[in-house]
Amino acid sequence: MAKRSYNQYCGLAVALDLLGERWSLLLLRNLLLGPQRFKDLLDGLPGIGTGLLTDRLKQLETAGVITRVTLPPPAASTVYQLTADGEELRPVLVGLAHWGLARLGEPTDQQFISPDLLALGLQARFDPDAARAANGVYALHIGEHAYRVDIDGGNIRVRATTSESPRVSIVTDTSTLVGINSGTLSLADALGAGKLTVTGEAEAVPALASVFGLSL
Amino acid sequence: MAKRSYNQYCGLAVALDLLGERWSLLLLRNLLLGPQRFKDLLDGLPGIGTGLLTDRLKQLETAGVITRVTLPPPAASTVYQLTADGEELRPVLVGLAHWGLARLGEPTDQQFISPDLLALGLQARFDPDAARAANGVYALHIGEHAYRVDIDGGNIRVRATTSESPRVSIVTDTSTLVGINSGTLSLADALGAGKLTVTGEAEAVPALASVFGLSL
């Protein structure tokens, strides 16, 4: 069966032929954090259903955007991860997420929230123009979840890993980060109330804040 | 009727709630060139059908991404154009198109091609890092169609308008540009064969070529 295609001699049309179907881009978004198991993706994409997830994974694998990797024993589980071509989509996804952030208010009780989404949200807040002064590796802990933030030139990469010897280590929780993201809680208040703690190179903090559009 | 939504507290999910349905991003792509009539969009998006086009236009208007404008007499036609919020999507669309360009070979006879798509394709080839030396306004003529290319810092804007006093004026046709885009025809050969002519500041040409990833 010939897959449905826009059939246009255009880069965008080709990209959307591969990635434009429902759930595909959100699936890739979750993989930006690093390799994920089927169950991880299922939990991170409420509503997708197992059949559709299977389909999308196959499509994206065929498109060369993700790979299926079987981890060696004793882990012996299979994970999905971005290929180099898939990783190139990071700035595009971040750009689109950045655009969407402006239309995201306070969360409604219908909306799904997770530490992963908040970590990715931080990635989308990133301002390349303010980034030069903040190059380095940072650790972020949201509840029990650990993330590693790499800032290098005008680029950012947030992944779900621990970081060795980060310049700054940030510890906070979901609700605090939601407040900061939606503007109902200032960074200063969060620091003052001990809801967000910072350890490491204190002098890097102002630059970090401005990189994420936050005032101290 | 509650519209179908991903219901996630995430900028990308919100963006895709608004723009992620079939045809929406391609429709915006066509509006990047400037205001378009219903018929223009219908012709530029083969396969969409009038009902779906109407739906998409309404959705995007509700989302605040486009506006419906009734031109004053004697033109007295209605056109659709991007709002400022919609215009902000240009770099995102260009980024995605750039990613897709790598997967675009020579055109098949199934694929729709038009001067508009080729002008947009040129926009997607743009390399911001090489752009500093090529700031300015350029005129591009593909057959009977005139485009204006604005390069400013790391940004490019291609629109379907004539340009006054461009630095360089380029005249070519569809098949020549297809050849150059797909790599089967070198810029030098096209120039030599008179299939592509350049007038204006000749010294700006090498910079221009490198901005679009072409060798002279």
Next chain:
DNA sequence: CCGAATCCGGCATGATACTG
């Protein structure tokens, strides 16, 4: 428990015909 196949109701899509 993970990953995937199947069935099915409902909605989105796409083509055509039709109207102001």
Next chain:
DNA sequence: CAGTATCATGCCGGATTCGG
């Protein structure tokens, strides 16, 4: 030219079931 109305088709979402 700018849409509306209609209808066949196929995709999506949910539940269930099955193999490893």
